[in-house]
Amino acid sequence: xxxxxxxxxxxxxxxxxxxxxxxxxxxxxxxxxxxxxxxxxxxxxxxxxxxxxxxxxxxxxxxxxxxxxxxxxxxxxxxxxxxxxxxxxxxxxxxxxxxxxxxxxxxxxxxxxxxxxxxxxxxxxxxxxxxxxxxxxxxxxxxxxxxxxxxxxxxxxxxxxxxxxxxxxxxxxxxxxxxxxxxxxxxxxxxxxxxxxxxxxxxxxxxxxxxxxxx
Amino acid sequence: xxxxxxxxxxxxxxxxxxxxxxxxxxxxxxxxxxxxxxxxxxxxxxxxxxxxxxxxxxxxxxxxxxxxxxxxxxxxxxxxxxxxxxxxxxxxxxxxxxxxxxxxxxxxxxxxxxxxxxxxxxxxxxxxxxxxxxxxxxxxxxxxxxxxxxxxxxxxxxxxxxxxxxxxxxxxxxxxxxxxxxxxxxxxxxxxxxxxxxxxxxxxxxxxxxxxxxx
DNA sequence: GTGCTATGTTACTGACTGGTAACTAACCTG
DNA sequence: CAGGTTAGTTACCAGTCAGTAACATAGCAC
Numbered sequence: 001x002x003x004x005x006x007x008x009x010x011x012x013x014x015x016x017x018x019x020x021x022x023x024x025x026x027x028x029x030x031x032x033x034x035x036x037x038x039x040x041x042x043x044x045x046x047x048x049x050x051x052x053x054x055x056x057x058x059x060x061x062x063x064x065x066x067x068x069x070x071x072x073x074x075x076x077x078x079x080x081x082x083x084x085x086x087x088x089x090x091x092x093x094x095x096x097x098x099x100x101x102x103x104x105x106x107x108x109x110x111x112x113x114x115x116x117x118x119x120x121x122x123x124x125x126x127x128x129x130x131x132x133x134x135x136x137x138x139x140x141x142x143x144x145x146x147x148x149x150x151x152x153x154x155x156x157x158x159x160x161x162x163x164x165x166x167x168x169x170x171x172x173x174x175x176x177x178x179x180x181x182x183x184x185x186x187x188x189x190x191x192x193x194x195x196x197x198x199x200x201x202x203x204x205x206x207x208x209x210x211x212x213x214x215x
Numbered sequence: 216x217x218x219x220x221x222x223x224x225x226x227x228x229x230x231x232x233x234x235x236x237x238x239x240x241x242x243x244x245x246x247x248x249x250x251x252x253x254x255x256x257x258x259x260x261x262x263x264x265x266x267x268x269x270x271x272x273x274x275x276x277x278x279x280x281x282x283x284x285x286x287x288x289x290x291x292x293x294x295x296x297x298x299x300x301x302x303x304x305x306x307x308x309x310x311x312x313x314x315x316x317x318x319x320x321x322x323x324x325x326x327x328x329x330x331x332x333x334x335x336x337x338x339x340x341x342x343x344x345x346x347x348x349x350x351x352x353x354x355x356x357x358x359x360x361x362x363x364x365x366x367x368x369x370x371x372x373x374x375x376x377x378x379x380x381x382x383x384x385x386x387x388x389x390x391x392x393x394x395x396x397x398x399x400x401x402x403x404x405x406x407x408x409x410x411x412x413x414x415x416x417x418x419x420x421x422x423x424x425x426x427x428x429x430x
Numbered sequence: 431g432t433g434c435t436a437t438g439t440t441a442c443t444g445a446c447t448g449g450t451a452a453c454t455a456a457c458c459t460g
Numbered sequence: 461c462a463g464g465t466t467a468g469t470t471a472c473c474a475g476t477c478a479g480t481a482a483c484a485t486a487g488c489a490c
Contacts, residue, residue, distance in 0.1 A: 046478065066478080
């Protein structure tokens with residue numbers, strides 16, 4: 001009853017918004033991303049996802065061959081969103097790697113320590129989706145582990161490149177150090193609520209490291 | 216059959232070693248710590264623990280009231296071991312906070328990037344046991360979440376105090392920044408194998424931050 | 431109208447989970 | 461030898477999990 005009502009409501013809302021009614025698949029996927037991030041991958045069953053999306057398990061398996069496929073898509077989506085944020089953040093400072101690095105950590109700080117009005121929008125309240133997945137996925141799952149590994153390696157590569165462009169004496173070391181700060185920021189978000197954790201120190205720490213390497 | 220043989224073997228080995236035969240409870244606990252750390256808490260069932268310990272589920276429930284109690288004990292044990300390492304590392308440099316900080320990060324680096332002979336001994340190959348637990352435990356579990364929170368807060372407190380003793384201009388910021396490095400080091404261990412990750416840069420990064428704050 | 435596609439519904443399988451009951455065997459202590 | 465402690469064995473319960481079968485319904489296109 002209430003589930004059905006919710007479906008209709010959602011469908012009509014989307015219709016009035018863009019003229020396109022959200023397919024079941026999209027509703028399921030969006031719901032899954034939300035639940036996976038908030039409660040963890042293992043803790044969320046396909047039944048719960050389907051129900052929360054206002055549908056049922058059969059419709060789930062009509063859209064996704066298995067839960068693992070959905071998880072893989074979830075991880076790839078989070079990765080995409082992350083690098084969208086990255087690109088959008090450094091774009092205004094093209095050609096100035098120092099400012100780009102500064103913008104990254106400043107934006108990072110703003111996201112993780114914001115007023116909290118857009119908690120669902122920017123997924124930062126429970127750390128890094130990919131990193132958390134690395135805790136949960138079994139070691140023999142090469143597909144999921146590979147996605148996470150590629151993601152982290154891309155971050156590492158980008159930070160090292162920015163460090164090199166910024167003229168650091170040891171760009172790899174600086175890039176890795178900055179990565180440790182970022183990862184640490186995510187990790188601590190799991191136990192510290194908004195504004196109360198060590199993440200608050202991240203921007204200044206990053207700047208200090210950069211200055212030490214580029215003096 | 217083989218399980219029974221393993222039990223006998225273990226019992227006799229311990230007997231010849233210290234004259235004390237390992238109680239079932241101890242065997243279970245040790246096995247559980249190992250499995251929890253390597254595969255995650257949710258991924259390891261009580262049946263698997265009991266079997267791996269050479270006993271069965273009934274003996275498990277004779278020693279532990281529930282899986283959750285075992286998990287709590289596991290987390291507290293990991294915390295104890297961690298602070299034992301901490302205290303042992305800074306002890307030789309009593310009165311010299313700068314050297315103590317240096318010793319901490321140097322030892323940390325040695326642990327996470329060691330030759331790998333004692334992987335089971337120093338539990339560092341899959342990040343921080345408590346931090347990983349924070350990913351897995353449901354948000355409404357106040358007991359387990361509390362244990363993790365207290366643990367992280369103690370680390371934070373200690374790092375801030377060391378920063379203050381070292382004469383940092385902004386000790387809280389320095390302590391938090393150092394904590395970000397440490398946490399980031401653990402987090403990245405989940406995806407990067409021995410010696411291949413950004414952790415290698417942690418000691419120099421810590422020193423640079425300390426120097427920047429204490430100049 | 432006739433289909434075809436997308437979706438909802440119910441019921442089911444088989445494996446696994448945490449947890450318990452009842453009984454049996456070994457052992458150490460008196 | 462007697463009796464208590466410790467542990468192993470088997471069988472079970474109830475709940476949850478991923479995944480499937482079969483059927484019903486709505487709407488859209490022709």
